[in-house]
Amino acid sequence: MSSLPPDPAAAFKQQAAIQAAALVQDGMAVGLGTGSTARFVVAELGRRVREEGLRINAIPTSIATRTQAQEEGIPLTTFAEHPELDIAIDGADEIEPTTLNLIKGLGGALLWEKIVASIARQFVIVADASKYVDHLGMHCPLPVEVIPFGWESAAHRLDALGAQTTPRRLRDGSLFLTDEKNLIIDCLFPPMTNPDALAADILNIVGVVEHGLFLHMATQTITAGPDGVKVLTPKPR
Numbered sequence: 001m002s003s004l005p006p007d008p009a010a011a012f013k014q015q016a017a018i019q020a021a022a023l024v025q026d027g028m029a030v031g032l033g034t035g036s037t038a039r040f041v042v043a044e045l046g047r048r049v050r051e052e053g054l055r056i057n058a059i060p061t062s063i064a065t066r067t068q069a070q071e072e073g074i075p076l077t078t079f080a081e082h083p084e085l086d087i088a089i090d091g092a093d094e095i096e097p098t099t100l101n102l103i104k105g106l107g108g109a110l111l112w113e114k115i116v117a118s119i120a121r122q123f124v125i126v127a128d129a130s131k132y133v134d135h136l137g138m139h140c141p142l143p144v145e146v147i148p149f150g151w152e153s154a155a156h157r158l159d160a161l162g163a164q165t166t167p168r169r170l171r172d173g174s175l176f177l178t179d180e181k182n183l184i185i186d187c188l189f190p191p192m193t194n195p196d197a198l199a200a201d202i203l204n205i206v207g208v209v210e211h212g213l214f215l216h217m218a219t220q221t222i223t224a225g226p227d228g229v230k231v232l233t234p235k236p237r
């Protein structure tokens with residue numbers, strides 16, 4: 001039996017996920033996201049593969065998603081076979097509704113997620129409606145992935161950019177390791193007015209591998225909440 005409390009947003013997440021999974025067509029190469037909302041997408045795609053004979057090839061964005069996809073019977077592919085993807089569907093931690101700029105990575109999979117999103121012709125975000133914010137950074141820290149060597153110095157330089165930094169740890173106090181065996185520094189920034197500039201500053205720090213700002217990448221968000229399902233595309237810049 002799971003010891004996790006029930007997720008009050010689960011039904012909304014599932015609603016958004018099922019609508020997004022309907023965008024996937026026969027023959028597509030699909031990026032599979034990570035997190036509790038993306039899990040519903042993978043489950044629905046698995047159902048379509050088994051019950052409708054949907055033929056897809058997928059690339060998962062984490063070891064956890066790879067395990068789920070295999071359990072669901074979704075055929076997996078490689079970057080060699082599919083250097084580009086037709087669509088990637090993933091969750092988000094915060095969504096700015098005008099630009100569809102995002103914070104991702106509270107689940108720790110931001111690096112693989114960003115690689116997969118960057119090669120997808122469509123990058124569709126699924127979430128419950130609580131993820132909308134006026135400015136990124138309002139509700140959650142920005143995860144930054146750094147290599148283990150010299151991570152304390154990278155954290156110090158993130159502090160200097162105005163963040164309150166915390167290395168992510170497991171319950172037993174040990175440092176959390178990503179699927180690439182890197183560390184995550186969670187960075188609490190004031191609400192962001194210029195995320196593009198901040199992203200560039202963060203990437204300038206030697207030792208930083210990636211950050212959870214997904215800017216100008218999402219082509220569509222599908223969210224569900226008490227007011228129903230909402231589909232957004234980015235407003236022209």
Ligand SMILES: O=C(CO)[C@H](O)[C@H](O)COP(=O)(O)O
Pocket residue numbers: 033034035036037038090091092093103104105106107108109110113
């Ligand atoms: O970026 C992610 C993992 O690295 C997730 O997509 C993000 O944390 C959203 O997760 P959830 O759907 O569980 O709210």
